[in-house]
Amino acid sequence: MADYGRRSGDDADESRPLLHGDDEVDDIDDRRGSLWHRIVAPLKHPESLRPLEKALLLLSLLLLLLFSVFVGLYAGTKSRLDHIGGGGRDGNDGKVPGSPGGATTCTSQRCVLAASDILHAIDETVDPCDDFYAFSTGGWLREHPIPGDSGLFGMAQKITSDNAQIIKDIVEVGDDEKKLHLSGNSEEDRIDARSQAKLRDFFQSCMDLDAQDRAGDGPLLDVIDELRERLVGKGDEPLFATLARQIDDTPVPPNQPPSRSPRPHPPTKSPGPLPPAAGGRQKRITEALAWAHARGLPAFFEWDVQGEPVKDPAFGTAYLGPSGLGFPDKAYYDDEDEIEFYQNVVEQSMLLLDEAERRHKHAGSSDKVGHSKAPKSSNGKAAKKLAKLVVELEKSIAKITPEAEDLEDPLATYNPTSLRQLSYLFESVDWPTYLSALSVRVPKSVIVQSPSFVKSLDSLLSRTKTPVIEAYLAWTALRTLGLYLGPSVPLRKPIDALDRRSKGVDEDAKVDREGYCLGRINEALGFMAGRFFVKEAFSQDARQQAQNIIEGIITAFKERLPELDWLDDKTRAKAQIKADAVTVKVGWPTSSPNTTDAADVDRFYSDLKVDRKDYLANSLSSLSREARRSWARVGRKIDKGVWDMFPAEVNAYYNPGNNEIVFPAGILQPMYFSEFWPAYLQYGVFGSVAGHELSHAFDPEGRLFDEQGRLHDWWTNDTAKAFEKRKDCIVDQYAGYTIPDTHGRPQHLRSKFTIGEDVADAGGLAQSFRAWRDHVASTSSEPASILPGLNYTQDQLFFIAYGIGWARNIRTQEAIRRLRTDPHSPTKYRVIGALSNDLNFREAFGCKAGDRMVRPDEERCSIW
Structure with a gap:
């Protein structure tokens, strides 16, 4: 999966897109807050201007805009010529290889604005053969600082913000039917109006901070009480009342095992009866964990449902994997500074929880708004x-x-386990x-990703006293749900501090609540919001053109296979079959739900009730x-029409079980696509994204799945060894890249963790460039054109577009968090790493041996 931007709070300010709209700028470009939108905004109010005034104003502003743009183009070109000497490293007056013969300069409005956007994005004081990332993104990075409440801001976050503004237009309309963007009074219109109201209610519940403050911490305490009741029974005392006696009087470390009856030896794979339930503690832990996991609380372990990769990729199967950490990654627990801060946050949370429970007991169970005066706590030491x-x-x-890279191996994590085996492996839970x-259908077996983790966790639980498990579950609920409380609620404050710390955000930074709430809409009602987004922002023509580019990428990949001498004939033939079988999905899903069908979308979310006044409940x-x-989905045939992403999402993915590549409409927006x-701009940005996802089908993980999504190593031994050798070349290269931590110390990339994405980046870029060249050859009768005022060839602009697409400013703490948790390399090295190995890039910019962007031939890595 490519990391183009997630549904997080990394929102953005405005900036100009890489390329604006048509000669007649449409409403979609207006919504993106572009420069053209700001210029023509007065014309959106025709009642205030007479026809002649509108015409004269439009003409005057157009002339002023074009004049300003050409001045900027002249200044930028002059600056570039001053620093580089004109037209490339060879000093050949712009005749750098890569522009088809007879190329002409495009002077249309779009081309002029595109040239202006590129000039604003690049930094021509930097030699592209020295640091192409700085060259292609330096201007954009200077003009787009990180918002105060975010850990990063890049091109993907800009598009995410733009997409969110389109959704905002939908949720902020009133009940007047004329504002609902509907064409009439049909049944579809009425259903869409109902969906729009649900989106609006969810948004308003998120935006209504006063209502969240009035609700106080009572709703969250109810959740903790439910967990506690299942683990230790319903009691009248606050959480810490009994714990005070147990901990203050007899401070027992968590590794002292309670007594337990002996159990039989683990079974073999032969069928047999399940062991008897242990009762007592096992029953209580089982009930508490089932209740927590049914509500998305990540306690101790987690589940995912996918196809059974060996027997039947279409059969819904439960996967049990590691979870349960409050930090994003296990590495944080070895960081003394982080663990000290974390310890203080948990301590503050426990103290506040103790105070809140005592306050509510004092105020009465019917008054849980969190504003009554609490009696003084006597359990601070226990907390x-x-x-x-x-x-x-x-x-x-x-x-x-396990280490994150170990969980990336699909063969090592494929451990089918019967319920009988699981019951002996993890005795602390009554699994049936x-x-x-x-689950409606109790599975006969599950896939355990790490049997050693499950066995060790069972041992850990058996050694941990129940009050500690109780407090851990309470803390898990707090850290998961705490940010859904109002800003003035005390229980929220330590969770907010932890969140800000992980992103490097100042404690007093103002939160972009609107951007946050628009992101939450996409998480909760993504396909419903996506229906309206697609209608506004993604046409059938755009979808078809994107599909054409993707098909060109697949063709280029297949053309490349015979040229790879490390592939033997048998593996090459199967790779060709797999590439032919790849399913391409673009824009929006047509089932589960069909976002073009209002009724289907409405049914899909019919089980989600939304209360305009209760954000935490929502x-x-x-x-x-x-x-x-x-x-x-467990025990059922998986619907292959299901999407794992929403239409407005700025991302894309490859699903090995379905052998499919998926591109939501959200990523098919300027500055990634138009x-x-x-x-050359389309292929430089979106084409490389498409090639990236296709390359995942043949990366270290994806290559182990065949054309039907079945998991097995279909490569011959010699070819597999040759692939591993080339893979190790990339691992070694990227291991040499570093980023500074908060103390300025260099931290090396986890290249064994990022290798799948690094392989896909290089492969995607290579296939996209080849596909673009094929496109040029197939349309040779059409006049070629270059952008005005830019002394760059089409080949160079292809790579410039690629670099601009990865522009991203990031705070140090956020960079370290991603270094530990993200399978993608930092965007700087996604550009430098891929291009420094690329011969087409070297030729396009005339880079020479010894330049920093040129790998010596003996060090250059290449797979696809």
């Missing part, structure tokens, strides 16, 4: 010790959690009872619904 034990428990979970609480309902829908762009 502090308990917080320490919770952190120690998480440290123990971190120690047994647990799975019956989550969020909990959404989390529970996602868990319920996921478990509903149906009106010159082909």
